[in-house]
Amino acid sequence: MKADPKGVLTGSHYLDGDHACSEGALAAGCRFAAGYPITPSTEVVERIAARFPLVGGTFIQLEDELAASIAVIGGVWGGAKALTVTSGPGFSLMMEHIGFAAMTETPVVYIDVQRGGPSTGLPTLAAQADMMQARWGSHGDYRLIALCPNSPQECFDLTLEAFNLAEQYRVPVVVMLDEVVGHMTEKVVIPPAEQLEVTPRRWTDKPPGEFLPFAPREDLVPDLCMFGEGYRFHVTGLTHDERGYPAMNAPTQERLVRRLVDKIEKNADKILRWEEKDTEGAEVVIVSYGITSRVAQRAVEMAREKGVKVGSFRLITAWPFPHKRIAELSRSVKSLVVPELNLGQMSLEVERTVAGRCRTIPVLHAGGAVHRPEAILEAIMEVAR
Amino acid sequence: MNTETSSGAPKQKRFRGVVVINRDNCKGCAFCVEFCPTHALELDKAYNAKGYHPPVFAKPEACNGCDMCGLYCPDFAIFGYREKAEETA
Amino acid sequence: MSEQREHPVNKFLRMDRMPSIWCPGCGIGTTVNCFTRALTECDKDLDKVAVVSGIGCTGRVAGYLNLDSFHTTHGRALPFATGLKVANPELDVVVYSGDGDLSAIGGNHFIHAARRNSDILCICVNNFTYGMTGGQVTPTTPEPAIASTTPYGAFEPTFNLPHLAASSGATYVARWTTFHVRQLARSMRDALSKKGFRFIEVIAPCPTLYLRRNRLGEALHEMRFYKEKSVIKHGADTREAALDYRGQIVVGTFVDTRRPTWLEAMNKRMSTVLGEKFVPYALPTREPKV
Structure with a gap:
């Protein structure tokens, strides 16, 4: 709508x-x-x-x-x-x-x-x-x-x-x-x-009595009803069954928690967004996000001036993580350079995804300022040399 | 539901008290027996399925159907009500 | 034999969840009885009554009531309820909470909900202990009661909950015990039909942990104790209503007043300042508003 x-x-x-x-x-x-x-x-x-x-x-x-x-x-x-x-x-x-x-x-x-x-x-x-x-x-x-x-x-x-x-x-x-x-x-x-597209709430069509508030549709996501509509439903943070009733046992835990994970992981392709530039034929790809992606842009320009084939990959969705695409890139590049304002977070996820197929070079900064583009450039040049 | 219904013999009143006991939901706290204003209930000597002594409607003729037992019972296992005497006489 | 009647409470309960997890003689079920009687008498549309609870034995009330119900996190029933009520002002929101849930981990929310006069009925079953976790000391456990974490006796000063509620701004404050079933049901019924932050404390036996550990006998003995030690003082100054270990229990309706709820106060302020430009919050609907 x-x-x-x-x-x-x-x-x-x-x-x-x-x-x-x-x-x-x-x-x-x-x-x-x-x-x-x-x-x-x-x-x-x-x-x-x-x-x-x-x-x-x-x-x-x-x-x-x-x-x-x-x-x-x-x-x-x-x-x-x-x-x-x-x-x-x-x-x-x-x-x-x-x-x-x-x-x-x-x-x-x-x-x-x-x-x-x-x-x-x-x-x-x-x-x-x-x-x-x-x-x-x-x-x-x-x-x-x-x-x-x-x-x-x-x-x-x-x-x-x-x-x-x-x-x-x-x-x-x-x-x-x-x-x-x-x-x-x-x-x-x-x-x-x-x-502007706005996703409406997944209101159930089912009447009270027939509606199970935690029974998923095919996409693993259940529909909703609201308080005050006569559904007289129960919601709890305890492990619960499709009715929403507490059911504290291993099979219910397995079914529920597995679905909570699967509904995101199995729909990841529909959720994921990223921005990719010049990755085709690149030796090095910068993986960055947030403000760091803008600083990295300067480093990319500087490296290109030096004749290095650098591409950039900007995470828009951090979670779920674009495992598939990063894994693909890891097969075609020498290195993924990951600048971030922390002492190693998303770079760990990149490293885990790459699984040794190419080098992961984190460029880490404890925060309080942004990177100097030169710091990122240095990491790029390390690979290019 | 394992429900017992007993009713008192009609007196001169226009209604009579009735108590319904769900023996197997009872956990034997005895609140109903203790706080029945007309002392119409007693604890059974026998056990229910859970191993508690549920109440029995010992003196139906005393009951006025006030539902104090129903208000006290923490396990929703008993309640009282008033029945028009002519309906069942 | 006369005709088979349904227990009057049944229609308010999720019968597929009975029997409850509560111990024999636990007072929580008795308060639920009174609450359902209050619902019967208060002439509310039950589809519009929502019950919110936190964690603990009393936190389980929400799951047993056949109403819209939410079992939230420990101590946070009130802020959940505040959000629910603000987002859907048509609902009658009732928070059912235990003493530890409400006054320890949720203590900050309690005083602020009272201060801002959130339009919520808050029922606190005070059994002086954390029952679900095995009988630890709470902010209401009086000296020198034994709890599992005060094995040599509690020694901290306690909260006088009615006074805390009243001094924080609650518009209705009452205390009863599970002995006072008729008064409690009436009090709940009255409170349901009022507005603002309404607080009812119910003193209730926890036979398995509090009574047993303190060698106070069974729940029935405790009920006799309530009967013997309670003094009804409507309108009492809540400062005089503090509880000690085995002393007098002042019960009654202590506060019954009216002041603007959070929503009323906000609407008034916005209308005053913004005039025609103020667009009051509209009830959420299922229809996409385009």
């Missing part, structure tokens, strides 16, 4: 990444948000707090991230599209509820504007050090979707996309900004509502 024009601020704007996320959420039909202030993410909810009353949305600032991260899940089951926003320390607090959202198959969106850690770390400075936390941070086995914008425009686009994916797969989707992308201001073009 098309976006509700009420929430779509059509036009050409000069926005920072955080504010562009707010507009992406509004365009997606998000009308409930809960938050707790934390630098450098607060601008997202500040704009939402100002904009929501004008478009029929409700924002509530709660007492902490624990509350915010579950209030949005409550909002979703009440029928709304919902969002919360945070950064490192708050993201750590939200982990339990990201797992809870995965277990209860709640279509909900979390935004993490990454800053330097661990702990309080660098509140105002960038890092990309929550990438593995997004993937593994909550206990138990589950899958979610994580997206990495590298510009304010993409903050708008991917926040909208995050809502669509959440609805399609009934899964928590995390938009992983970094402080630089969150705070950089650029042109953001918001198209007219009729040009």
